[in-house]
Amino acid sequence: xxxxxxxxxxxxxxxxxxxxxxxxxxxxxxxxxxxxxxxxxxxxxxxxxxxxxxxxxxxxxxxxxxxxxxxxxxxxxxxxxxxxxxxxxxxxxxxxxxxxxxxxxxxxxxxxxxxxxxxxxxxxxxxxxxxxxxxxxxxxxxxxxxxxxxxxxxxxxxxxxxxxxxxxxxxxxxxxxxxxxxxxxxxxxxxxxxxxxxxxxxxxxxxxxxxxxxxxxxxxxxxxxxxxxxxxxxxxxxxxxxxxxxxxxxxxxxxxxxxxxxxxxxxxxxxxxxxxxxxxxxxxxxxxxxxxxxxxxxxxxxxxxxxxxxxxxxxxxxxxxxxxxxxxxxxxxxxxxxxxxxxxxxxxxxxxxxxx
Amino acid sequence: xxxxxxxxxxxxxxxxxxxxxxxxxxxxxxxxxxxxxxxxxxxxxxxxxxxxxxxxxxxxxxxxxxxxxxxxxxxxxxxxxxxxxxxxxxxxxxxxxxxxxxxxxxxxxxxxxxxxxxxxxxxxxxxxxxxxxxxxxxxxxxxxxxxxxxxxxxxxxxxxxxxxxxxxxxxxxxxxxxxxxxxxxxxxxxxxxxxxxxxxxxxxxxxxxxxxxxxxxxxxxxxxxxxxxxxxxxxxxxxxxxxxxxxxxxxxxxxxxxxxxxxxxxxxxxxxxxxxxxxxxxxxxxxxxxxxxxxxxxxxxxxxxxxxxxxxxxxxxxxxxxxxxxxxxxxxxxxxxxxxxxxxxxxxxxxxxxxx
Numbered sequence: 044x045x046x047x048x049x050x051x052x053x054x055x056x057x058x059x060x061x062x063x064x065x066x067x068x069x070x071x072x073x074x075x076x077x078x079x080x081x082x083x084x085x086x087x088x089x090x091x092x093x094x095x096x097x098x099x100x101x102x103x104x105x106x107x108x109x110x111x112x113x114x115x116x117x118x119x120x121x122x123x124x125x126x127x128x129x130x131x132x133x134x135x136x137x138x139x140x141x142x143x144x145x146x147x148x149x150x151x152x153x154x155x156x157x158x159x160x161x162x163x164x165x166x167x168x169x170x171x172x173x174x175x176x177x178x179x180x181x182x183x184x185x186x187x188x189x190x191x192x193x194x195x196x197x198x199x200x201x202x203x204x205x206x207x208x209x210x211x212x213x214x215x216x217x218x219x220x221x222x223x224x225x226x227x228x229x230x231x232x233x234x235x236x237x238x239x240x241x242x243x244x245x246x247x248x249x250x251x252x253x254x255x256x257x258x259x260x261x262x263x264x265x266x267x268x269x270x271x272x273x274x275x276x277x278x279x280x281x282x283x284x285x286x287x288x289x290x291x292x293x294x295x296x297x298x299x300x301x302x303x304x305x306x307x308x309x310x311x312x313x314x315x316x317x318x319x320x321x322x323x324x325x326x327x328x329x330x331x332x333x334x335x336x337x338x339x340x341x342x343x344x345x346x347x348x349x350x351x352x353x354x355x356x357x358x359x360x361x362x363x364x365x366x367x368x369x370x371x372x373x374x375x376x377x378x379x380x381x382x383x384x385x386x387x388x389x390x391x392x393x394x395x396x397x398x399x
Numbered sequence: 400x401x402x403x404x405x406x407x408x409x410x411x412x413x414x415x416x417x418x419x420x421x422x423x424x425x426x427x428x429x430x431x432x433x434x435x436x437x438x439x440x441x442x443x444x445x446x447x448x449x450x451x452x453x454x455x456x457x458x459x460x461x462x463x464x465x466x467x468x469x470x471x472x473x474x475x476x477x478x479x480x481x482x483x484x485x486x487x488x489x490x491x492x493x494x495x496x497x498x499x500x501x502x503x504x505x506x507x508x509x510x511x512x513x514x515x516x517x518x519x520x521x522x523x524x525x526x527x528x529x530x531x532x533x534x535x536x537x538x539x540x541x542x543x544x545x546x547x548x549x550x551x552x553x554x555x556x557x558x559x560x561x562x563x564x565x566x567x568x569x570x571x572x573x574x575x576x577x578x579x580x581x582x583x584x585x586x587x588x589x590x591x592x593x594x595x596x597x598x599x600x601x602x603x604x605x606x607x608x609x610x611x612x613x614x615x616x617x618x619x620x621x622x623x624x625x626x627x628x629x630x631x632x633x634x635x636x637x638x639x640x641x642x643x644x645x646x647x648x649x650x651x652x653x654x655x656x657x658x659x660x661x662x663x664x665x666x667x668x669x670x671x672x673x674x675x676x677x678x679x680x681x682x683x684x685x686x687x688x689x690x691x692x693x694x695x696x697x698x699x700x701x702x703x704x705x706x707x708x709x710x711x712x713x714x715x716x717x718x719x720x721x722x723x724x725x726x727x728x729x730x731x732x733x734x735x736x737x738x739x740x741x742x743x744x745x746x747x748x749x750x751x752x753x754x755x
Contacts, residue, residue: 297676336613
């Protein structure tokens with residue numbers, strides 16, 4: 044495996060000195076790039092693109108050819124695990140992910156079993172190996188998965204949403220059944236992320252997309268506990284290098300203290316949280332990743348530079364900040380604005396890293 | 400005007416002693432009630448129901464006939480103001496509110512003018528007068544409006560959403576134009592709520608449904624400032640009785656400190672905020688209204704009683720809590736669960752009000 048030429052991202056996640064604030068962008072390989080749309084239409088669909096290691100490698104590297112990003116992220120979906128469990132992931136035009144066979148009876152739930160990544164999700168670990176080879180040490184590669192609670196939401200509702208009434212009804216009325224789903228998905232996420240690490244992922248991120256839909260006590264019970272369990276089960280070091288873990292609960296800005304005790308090295312922040320306040324609250328327990336509103340990328344370089352300046356000043360001096368958006372990049376973003384963002388973060392952040 | 404027989408709700412909003420915790424429920428007159436669906440189909444549509452003072456009175460009183468609620472809320476929509484401005488409010492089947500003529504050019508925006516409630520929204524003040532007469536002093540009546548930012552979101556996008564890219568692009572790139580919209584809607588909200596107060600509303604609530612979509616600094620600039628301006632402009636007393644104001648920013652749990660300085664007497668809380676923490680943060684500056692997850696009402700009386708107990712214990716001893724859901728009641732809620740909720744709040748809260 045080629046030596047890493049740029050490990051600024053990994054060092055920032057571990058709160059070690061860096062010369063500047065590293066940046067990557069959620070959904071950086073995505074529909075705002077014409078070359079992505081070309082490869083996607085060649086693959087036939089988003090899901091076929093995910094399942095084709097060669098094309099997944101191609102799109103993973105596309106944003107790195109345009110922008111001076113400090114990390115690559117595996118091109119995949121957060122819902123590969125339930126798909127491997129047989130629920131039948133599909134994407135209808137213009138809608139979010141859905142399942143053909145959502146969990147609707149107890150028997151289905153009792154028969155769920157933990158996935159074995161090198162068997163059921165080999166297209167993912169193959170993609171990791173292929174991307175690592177193509178990157179040739181240029182920047183680190185991030186592996187990822189959905190969180191157990193987020194996977195359970197999709198598995199029970201059959202799709203995303205905002206209310207999750209079916210999920211919550213089960214969680215409150217049948218905690219035994221809901222617990223069974225969380226148990227199997229947690230063990231699967233551990234196996235899956237460890238499979239990605241063994242295939243070469245340099246860091247991993249857990250997307251708790253729907254954790255913010257819960258009350259504070261339900262969040263601890265139905266999401267945070269499982270995030271902690273996962274962090275405990277993950278491979279910590281490969282060849283003497285620590286594999287950092289990032290946990291991102293969208294809408295979880297009020298629960299950073301609890302999240303900082305899960306064993307995560309870094310927490311993702313959406314844009315509803317002030318990064319200066321967040322840093323005070325988590326102290327030196329974790330690094331922070333975020334948190335520009337993706338809507339800013341629809342404006343112009345002047346507005347982008349100003350917002351970058353405010354977020355960098357908010358985090359302030361010292362190490363432990365990875366710049367990112369607070370959510371995935373919007374498909375209507377002009378690529379030149381992403382260029383302006385990456386340059387602004389690199390240039391403006393040097394002053395905060397005097398000792399790096 | 401008949402003397403109020405139950406002012407527990409108004410006293411709680413002003414943090415005065417009460418014998419128990421009062422309760423009302425967002426969207427308490429709604430689709431979960433068969434009698435509501437009957438009246439609505441008689442009216443022909445939701446909007447026709449809003450615009451018919453006699454039928455609006457009928458549905459406003461329906462939940463009071465079933466449950467021992469401590470307040471009634473005007474049956475109306477948060478978007479009446481932009482409709483009165485000529486944007487053409489409509490509801491497509493199974494979708495949220497939309498506008499036929501959203502704001503898409505500068506000329507449209509420059510020609511907006513402040514509404515005059517007794518002229519352009521007389522159906523609302525007529526409904527307030529009619530409801531007050533029908534209530535005959537049984538419980539207080541809440542008037543309401545959308546917040547300027549929330550109105551602006553719908554006016555610019557033409558519908559609700561989660562990302563509001565069009566709104567944010569204008570707010571960041573053309574703060575002059577966006578400011579013009581906020582200025583006209585703020586002045587209109589003041590005139591509108593004062594019109595409702597003059598017609599008999601005993602308290603008013605401002606629904607900032609989309610304020611939570613902003614960053615902390617953008618929230619201050621584009622929503623909180625206007626909420627403060629509105630509170631400053633509202634009629635404070637009628638016949639020696641204070642008219643309390645409630646401000647509710649959905650997703651604004653991280654900004655309670657700022658919201659407590661707008662001049663609101665009480666803040667609405669969604670369920671993502673722990674009410675014990677919220678009370679510590681706002682101190683004795685404001686009362687709190689909330690904050691049970693509406694999904695709990697889809698379970699059973701046992702779960703409901705337990706959740707009520709946790710929220711009441713969270714708020715703790717003393718005054719200044721109005722029980723409510725953290726969002727509108729879901730249409731699939733069994734009415735008997737709402738009954739269980741109201742009874743549980745009244746019974747369990749007496750122990751926390753020893754001095755009331």
